[in-house]
Amino acid sequence: MIAATVTAVADDKKLIADDTKVTPATQASASAASKSWAYLPITNPTEPSVKQKxxxxxxxxxxxxxxxxxxNLKPSADADRGTYIRRATLDAWGILPSPEEVKAFQNDKSPQAYEKLVDRLLASPHFGERQGRRWLDLARYADSGGFQNDVTRPNNWRYRDYVIKAFNEDKPFDRFIQEQIAGDELFPTDQEAKIATGFLAGYPDNPNSRDLVQRKYEIATDMTDLVGETFLAATIGCARCHNHKADKVSQKEYFQLQAFFANTSVDEKVPLAKGSETLWDEKYQKQQAAYREATKDIRAKQKAILDSIRDVAYKYHKERYLTDSREAIFKPESEWTPLDRWVNFRLKSVTTDADIVAFLKLSAEDKDSAEFNADNIPKWKEYEKLTAELKKFDKLKPASGSNQITTLTELNHPDSPATNIRFGGIHERPTDEVQPATPALWAGPKVEIKPTETSSGRRSALAAWIASPENPLTARVLVNRVWAQYFATGIVSTVSDFGRAGQKPTNPELLDYLASNFIKQGWSVKKLEREILLSSVYRQSSEERKDALKVDPDNKLLAVYPRKRLEAEEIRDSLLFASGEIVDIVGGPAVFPQVPSNLGAGNLWQEPSDPSDLKRRSIYTFVRRSVPYPLTQTFDPADPSHAHAKRDVTTTPLQALTLFNSDVVFGWSQALAGRVIREAGNNETAQLNKLYEVLFAREPNKAEAALLKQFLNSDEKLIEGKASNGKFEVALPTGLTAKTPINPIRAAAFVDLVHTVANSNDFAYRF
Structure with a gap:
């Protein structure tokens, strides 16, 4: 049993870490650590007195x-209601409002019109999808492992759905933290809490790594950096190789933090709890049963072949690992240390029949190999023949999903492998052993570790420390991230760096008001976002003002609402929504929408298994680390290889070319054109008004209307000229019935107009 209260603090000259008690030296130096604004206790500032009450x-x-x-600046006037509902819906849902929703809001003259709108936005499942996407950026979420083989992780979608559900249910953020860091320790009978640990388990991984001890170090490093950056806005990773150059965090303290994860393994094969199956799981199990029944004879013959060489093949496979890994692998289980236990569990987790097959092929084909065995030649030929027969049944296989969950585990042991400082961060150069502790700079409450019979209790202690209302960082970091989502820039612009190298808050009193109120209101994300959405600062117009530009060129004071380009998923989802073709289903296994035929991704990108897969929201698109989804890739999506705190906003020719040349986007333009004609009728002015209502939540002004009609006239002549030679096939609006009278040439010009308007800045920006 391990019992420790760990405290560490720093002064100007040195960093002191005592693993068992608080010393006078640490108490004397506490004030030095607390001088920086980020590490002071959160205050509850009084609402300032203002003139324009x-x-x-x-x-x-x-x-x-x-x-x-x-x-001496005044705030901007309110944006008109159409602009506001478009802005708020995009921010809260990630898609456009419908024209009907816009009109209902514009016509609502009650004093509670804005409150009713905001409450409706927060109550929708779309809120969880949008907020969930932002969190998944931080969690470096992907549906594959990365590295050269980039293997599929069939259970990861459960973590994505957990995140969406948590935001929709407004799960208190402190509970959200605890479940993601230590759900398996704190709530061992709660399957949802176990799935939540997918936050830490989602690291990029190479199952073929032949140094399992080094792999353990790399995984613990990923978890350490992720927790520090995501929850605490700390660039803790800088201290892995040397004392932090900006913040008072020593290399020793980095590895003390890493020690919290020393006993952590990942189990991707935990059976789904009975009675918890979703419709997706039932569908998977039914398809899997049909496939296994149809192929049972073939698979039985394959298994018999592999069983005949399994022992020698497995021995060969284990011998391929490096020295320190082999020491653990070939050691009797009765002699295992905590590190040996971790190594052997990892070996079991990453070893599959594919390794046995690889040995069979080697032993049958490579005559120069010491493993060559002529007796295996007919076995290999027969195995290849059976594999070819098995492929004929691929269409019966479930396209995605599983009947398992992924969760962290401590393998039912309270004792942890040692954590050592690594000279220069180099795995092969361990020095002193350290015990779990948090960096002194971060302040906060004491960390108390309470092991159980089955767990070290280390992650539970860390989760409690991070989620404590006494922690000066956690609430500040979260409210700042939310503020940045709504205003393009955080109160602290470096949203994942609250250290000395980061920026200071532009409005520290506001930051602490938001953080203290967030804790008071039960760590409720919805209440936080509701207050932002209903504020006057959020309602402001984004029209440029020369007086504000002169005094505050970077708009840090927010005299003007900041315009922002839509994120990659917002662009795709809003086009899909506008077309009327979006399939509004929440949750489920990742889907594979259509990609260009020349993508060259091979088996890494599947053909859509269902027509509805093409039209699901982007959050459900399969995230393949090595093969990004091409349609959104040019619009700066999150990089799933690491915690992605803030989306880049670039402007490149490829963005316009992607929207203009994509067959998928053009198909949506055809569908949108058909929708506009169906809803507006044959009156061309009404059609143009409807198009703008769908995309921009407003009607075109006189100059725009004139320009649109000019475009139609010129494009009609161009199409007519091309069509007259008989070699040009016009692209017509889709979704129209045979009873809808249209001029084919004019209708084709209207499709081009829709496609052009959808490629405009007015669509791609949130004003």
Missing amino acids: NWVRTPIDAFILAKLEEK
Whole structure:
């Protein structure tokens, strides 16, 4: 049993870490660590007094207005209702509002119109999909492992659905933290909490790595960096190789933090709890049963062949590992240390029949190999023949899914492998052993580790420390991330770096108001976002103002609402929604939408198994680390290889070319054109108005309407000229019935117009 209260603090000259008690030296140096704003206790600032009191709709506004009045600036006028509902729907849902929703809001004259809109947005399952996508960026979520083979992880979608569900249910954020870091320890009978640990288990992985001890170090490193960056906005990874150059975090403290994960393994083969099956699971199990029944004879013959060489093949496979791994692998189980236990569990997890097949092939084909065995030649030929027969049944296989979950585990042991400082961060150069502790700089409560019979209790202790209301970082970091989502830039612009190398908050009083209120309101993300959405600062117009530009060129004071380009998924999903073809299903295994035929991804990108797969929201698109989805890749999506805190916003010719040349996007334009004609009728002015209502939540002004009609006229002549030679096939709107009278040439021009308008900045930006 291990019992420790771990405290560590730093002074200007040195970093002191005591693994068992608080010393006078650490107490004396505490003030040095607390001088930086980020590590001071969260305050509850008083709402400032302002002159323009009628502008203050929520306390947020008072904090913003006080800073503006200091610079003799006034806030901007409210945006019109169409702009507001488009902005809020995109921010809260990640898709456009419908024209009917826009009109209902514009016509609602009640004093609670905005409240009713915001409450509707927060109550929708789309809220979880949008907020979930933002969290998955931080969790470096993917449906595959990465590295050269980039193997599929069939259970990962369960973590994605857990995240969506958590935000939709407004799971308290402190509970959300604890489940993701230590759900298996804290709530061992709760399957949902176990699935939540997919946050840590989602690291890029190479199952073919032949150094299992080094792989353990790399996995623990990933987990350490992820927790520090995501929950605490700390660039802790810098201290792995040397003392942090900016923040007072020593290399020793880095490995003390890593020690919290020393006893952590990942089990990807935990059976799904009976009674918890979803419709997706039932479908998978039914298809899997049909496939296994149809192929049982073939698979039995294959198994018999592999069983005949399994022992020698497995011995050969184990001998391929490096020295320190082999020491653990060939050691009797009765002599296993905690590290040996981890290594052998990892070996079992990554070893499959494919390794036995590889040996069979080698021993049958490579005559120069010491493993060559002429008796295996007919076995290999027969195995190849059976494999070819088996492929004929591929269509019966479930396209995706599993009947298992992935979760962290401590393998029912409380004792942990040793954690050592690594000289220069190099795995092969271990030095002193360290015990779990948090960096002194981060302040916060004491960390108390309480092991159980089956677990070290280390991650539970870390989760409790991070989720504590006494922790000065956690709430500040989260509210700052949410603020950045709505205003393009955080109150601290370096959203994942609250250290000395990061930026200071532009409005520290507002940051602490949001953080303290967040904790008071039960760590409720929905209440936090509701207050932001209903604030006057969020309602402001984004029209440029020369007076504000002169005083505050970077708009740090928010006298003007910041415009922002839509993110990759918002662009795709809004086009799909506008076309009327979106399939609105929440959750389930990842899907494979259509990709260009020349993508060259081979088996890494499957053909869509269901027509509806083409039209699901982007959050459900399979995230293959080595093969990004081409349609969204040019619009700066998250990189799933590491925690992605803030989307880049680039402007490149490829973005316009992607939308313009994509057959998929053009197909949506045809569908949108058909939708507009169906809903607006044959009146061309009504059609143009409807198009703008769908895409921009407004009607075109006179200049725009004139330009649109000019485009139609010129494009009609161009198409007519090409069609007259008989070699040009016009692209017509889709979804129209035979009873809908249209001029084919004019209708084709209208498709081109829709395609062009959908490729405009007015569509791609949120104003």
